[in-house]
Amino acid sequence: MNHRETQELLAWYAAGTLDADETSAVRSHVDDCRTCREELDDLAIVRAVVAEVGADEPAYDPAILERAMSQIDGIEQAVSAPGAATRSSERRSIFAVFAEWLQWSLTPNMARLAIAGQFAVILGLALALGTMRTEAPEEFVTAAGQANQPAHLTVVFKNGVTELEMRELLLGLGTSVVAGPGATGIYQLRVAEPARVSDVLTALKAHQHIFVAARSTPP
């Protein structure tokens, strides 16, 4: 895939919603193109901001559904279309999965809580992370051919994580901060042992204090 074609798909690659073939085609170009890699860093930020429910946005009022429940009694349903509503899906989006998770992990009271304030933001972040599919780009830069160089990672901590918590986590994983926090709270990390970089990345991604973690270009 050439640069122009990649540019067209880059945002979707950042969102993690390309199919496996497109993902690997984009990835192999991105591995060799610094411009595209830098763009991916920006897109990660755009995605995080868009995925967040802003503090100035109104809360969703569950009473809307209650009102609709009381209204549907008197409403006639349209006539059936031929062959309606049966199809098994070949493809399952993370959005659907997230919705499922939301459904079974939140009690009605929690759901109500979720709608107001900070927890809504957390849900937005969960969604942001959730939109990364299994085949999503995990590595913005290939580690191949750099085996002897120290590996670099990019992380963003969640809001409210204390400096002590950050320090304990980073030290525990054998990483050091080489740059940041930048304007968007991004830290560049250096992993002392390149061989361990995948393990470290996995550990970071799974950690409760981490908003986003990815491989990155060395600063």
Next chain:
Amino acid sequence: MSAYVRLSGMADNEDKDIALVTRIAEGDKAAFRALFETYGERVFRYVYRMVNDEGRAEEVTNDVMLEVWKGARKFEGRSKASTWVLGIARHLALNAIRGKQLVTVDLVDSPEVADGREPEATVRDRDTVKQKLRVALAKLSSDHREVVELAFFHGYSYQEVAEVMGCPESTVKTRMFHAKKQLRQALKHSGLDGMTLEAVP
């Protein structure tokens, strides 16, 4: 993070959504409730970001729910249930905008931004970038902004965005390409590019 682990482990929700719509088509109110306990807020967020008016967004969300109840039998299962619901939401939101001459997303004029004063030191840099991006988002044309919303907030693929918006996939890709260009411009002007130079001692 536990949510991520759980997400990867779940399956068949798309089928479940389709099953819910099928039951709604049979007049099942519990299925109707279940569908909108899942998607009610999604619909509201989507509509709100289009009409930029809380009261109107609530009305439209209510209308979307009623429309799904009325039209469930017309759902043919060719798309995902959620893109079908958001397609209805989009249609009704556009009607609301046209009908009532609603002022759409005016973040640029909001007091916070129009104020002119630089945020105090209490506002962290990260919020400034966020704010600049939000302003840049607000400046996008509504078609461009919608593609960005659907891709990054709702997590839809370009194929799914094309379904919701009822336009060709190539159009969706082109809109995203231009939106991305404008948004990156905002990041450039926020000084983010110099970030990696601020090494921690």
